[in-house]
Amino acid sequence: xxxxxxxxxxxxxxxxTFTVPAGITVREAIRHAGLVPESVLxxxxxxxxxxxxxxxxxxxxxxxxxxSGGWA
Amino acid sequence: xxRCRKCGERAVIYMRQHRLALCKxxxxxxxxxxxxxxxxxxxxxxKHDRVLVAVSGGKDSLxxxxxxxxxxxQADGLYIGLGIDGxxxxxxxxxxxxxxxxxxxxxxxxxxxxxxxxGESIPEMARRTHRGRGKPCSVCGLVKRHIMNxxxxxxxYTVLATGHNLDDEAAVLFANVMTWxxxxxxxxxxxxxxxxxxxxKVKPFFRFYERExxxxxxxxxxxxxxxxxxxxxGAKSIYFKEVLNxxxxxxxxxxxxxxxxxxxxxxxxxxxAIQEQAEGELHACEVCGQPTTAPGRCAFCRLxxxxxxxxxxxxx
Ligand SMILES: [Zn+2]
Ligand SMILES: [Zn+2]
Numbered sequence: 001x002x003x004x005x006x007x008x009x010x011x012x013x014x015x016x017t018f019t020v021p022a023g024i025t026v027r028e029a030i031r032h033a034g035l036v037p038e039s040v041l042x043x044x045x046x047x048x049x050x051x052x053x054x055x056x057x058x059x060x061x062x063x064x065x066x067x068s069g070g071w072a
Numbered sequence: 073x074x075r076c077r078k079c080g081e082r083a084v085i086y087m088r089q090h091r092l093a094l095c096k097x098x099x100x101x102x103x104x105x106x107x108x109x110x111x112x113x114x115x116x117x118x119k120h121d122r123v124l125v126a127v128s129g130g131k132d133s134l135x136x137x138x139x140x141x142x143x144x145x146q147a148d149g150l151y152i153g154l155g156i157d158g159x160x161x162x163x164x165x166x167x168x169x170x171x172x173x174x175x176x177x178x179x180x181x182x183x184x185x186x187x188x189x190x191g192e193s194i195p196e197m198a199r200r201t202h203r204g205r206g207k208p209c210s211v212c213g214l215v216k217r218h219i220m221n222x223x224x225x226x227x228x229y230t231v232l233a234t235g236h237n238l239d240d241e242a243a244v245l246f247a248n249v250m251t252w253x254x255x256x257x258x259x260x261x262x263x264x265x266x267x268x269x270x271x272x273k274v275k276p277f278f279r280f281y282e283r284e285x286x287x288x289x290x291x292x293x294x295x296x297x298x299x300x301x302x303x304x305x306g307a308k309s310i311y312f313k314e315v316l317n318x319x320x321x322x323x324x325x326x327x328x329x330x331x332x333x334x335x336x337x338x339x340x341x342x343x344x345a346i347q348e349q350a351e352g353e354l355h356a357c358e359v360c361g362q363p364t365t366a367p368g369r370c371a372f373c374r375l376x377x378x379x380x381x382x383x384x385x386x387x388x
Contacts, residue, residue, distance in 0.1 A: 038317040041286055048084045048096070048290055052074055066286035067239070067313045068130055069304030 007057025013040065013065060026061060027051040039067050085287050088324035096291050103288045107139045107276050114263050116274040117231045123147040124229040124271075126220055127173075127181075129166030129297040131289040132235030134173055136277055138294060140233070141177055147233070149174055152219050153185035154212060155193025158302025166297050173294070182227070184219050190376045195303075201375060207303055211375065218372035221362060224271040236262075236275040239282035242327045243312040245334055258346040261338070268354035269363040281327065282313070 011018040011033050018033035026049060030037045040063040042049050049061070074083040076095035083093035094102055110116070117123055125140060127133040127149045140147035151170045156162045167183065174181040187193045192200070194215060198208030224232050241260070248256045262278040264270075277285055289296055304310065319326045337343075354363040357370035364370035 036314065036317045036321055038281075038283060038320050039314065041283065041290060043290070048287060050074060050082065050084055051086060064286060064290060064298075066283045067310055067317075068132070068282070069300055069307040069310040069313075 009055040009057070009059035009061065011035075011042075011061050011063055013063040020055065022055050022057040022059065024055060025051065026053050026055060029055055029061070030063070035063070040064060041066055084291070085284075087281070087284065089281070089320075089328055099287065100291055103280070103284065104139050104142055106279070107136075108143050110279055111143075111274075111276050114274075116233075116263055116276055117145070117272075119145060121146065121230045122228060123231045123233050124182075124220070124224050124227070125149050125233045126216070126235075127151050127170050128235075129169040130235070131294070131296045132237055132240075132277060132282075132285045134170070134235075134294050134296050135285050135289045135292070136233060136235040137173070137179065138177075138292060139288075140276070141179060147179075148229070149179060149181040150220060150223055151181060151183045152216055153183065153187070154215075155185075155187040156195060156208075156301060156303070160299055160302065162297075162299065162302055165299075169295060169297055182223060184223060186215060186219075192376070197375060203375075207307075209303060209307070212303075214371055214375065218360075218362060218370070221269075221271055222360070225269070225362075229271065230266075232271050232273045234273070234275055235277055235285070237277045237280050237282045237285050238327055238331055239313050239316065240309075241275070241278050242316055242331045243309050245331060246312045246316060247308060254343070254346050255350060257334075257338075258343045258350045261335070267351075269356065269361075270354070278331075279328070 007022040008019050009022050009029065011020060011029060013035065020029040020032050024032065026042045027037050030040060030042070037051060042051060043062045043064055044059070055061070074086050074093040075081065076083045076098050077093060078098040079095060081095040084096050085099055086093040123140060123145055125133065125137045125147050127137055129151070137147060137149055149170065151167055153167055154163050171181065194212045195208045197215070198204050198211040201211070204210040220232055241262070245257070245260060248260070262275040264273040266272040316327050352365065354365060355367045356362070357364045357373055359369050359373040362370055362372070
């Protein structure tokens with residue numbers, strides 16, 4: 001990362017909230033929160049966003065859990 | 073920033089195991105095309121088949137029904153009401169979602185409600201029979217399989233399709249390998265041909281990662297039930313999926329190789345001896361007429377106390 005952006009962004013997964021530093025990519029942020037990127041889809045205002053996007057100060061990213069259970 | 077392989081616009085999804093980035097429009101197109109390819113490659117069904125899609129209200133089954141409809145297959149839906157509330161009116165809400173989906177697209181939906189037909193919900197059946205250590209999942213699986221086959225036979229469907237994705241299949245395989253349930257290994261297959269009164273069963277999404285079916289539902293704007301079945305929480309299947317996703321994270325393609333490698337080994341006869349045993353003769357249940365491994369009543373008829381006297385289905 002060249003320019004270290006200031007501030008933080010928020011990740012929301014179901015009823016959990018994670019605060020992550022701005023300036024890192026969505027993918028890095030998911031890992032930073034201790035989550036596995038393969039298990040979630042990042043969205044902003046209901047739209048799917050690319051994992052290589054860099055987070056801005058104040059960003060709110062909702063993670064859609066992709067794993068569903070049961071042996072169906 | 074990754075760009076769409078087809079048009080060069082900014083990609084919304086990158087599939088590491090395929091090294092493929094796509095924009096929204098081309099992802100939706102790719103997903104539908106891939107499904108069509110899988111259906112053809114594994115000879116699942118053709119446009120002449122009448123396909124019955126088992127829909128739960130979740131992302132996978134609704135995405136499957138949507139794709140089959142777009143591809144022009146004759147695909148009707150089957151919703152099975154399980155009578156599960158779990159404090160979130162799980163079954164009622166699932167049914168509403170499925171009915172709205174069918175109505176919007178003008179699709180034909182068959183609804184079978186377990187409590188209405190058999191006088192008990194799935195959790196009640198599980199409690200009465202003390203099956204499954206407080207979890208009704210095994211009773212639920214048994215009842216669903218029975219009803220799906222009965223409806224398919226009664227209404228003349230030639231194929232039953234379910235929305236299982238690669239993560240579902242890899243997790244089942246992983247669990248069965250961990251405990252060496254070799255009998256289950258022989259039976260696990262994305263295509264189970266029809267035999268002795270069992271309708272052909274297929275899983276057209278078995279090559280898609282769960283992430284991909286979720287992305288399709290999201291990008292297509294399909295309204296689905298996001299909440300888990302209340303009984304799935306803490307399920308072993310979820311645990312195994314998470315373990316596999318951690319492996320996938322370090323080595324993209326791991327899940328896919330694991331499952332496709334299994335299918336290849338099976339095709340080469342690695343499980344031939346067990347398969348022969350598993351394919352022993354089936355008998356018609358003396359109550360409902362559906363196929364069962366042992367003579368007498370089938371597992372379903374031993375479980376339920378039907379309100380209505382069942383009419384045996386004639387063998388085809
Ligand atoms: Zn594109
Ligand atoms: Zn029976």
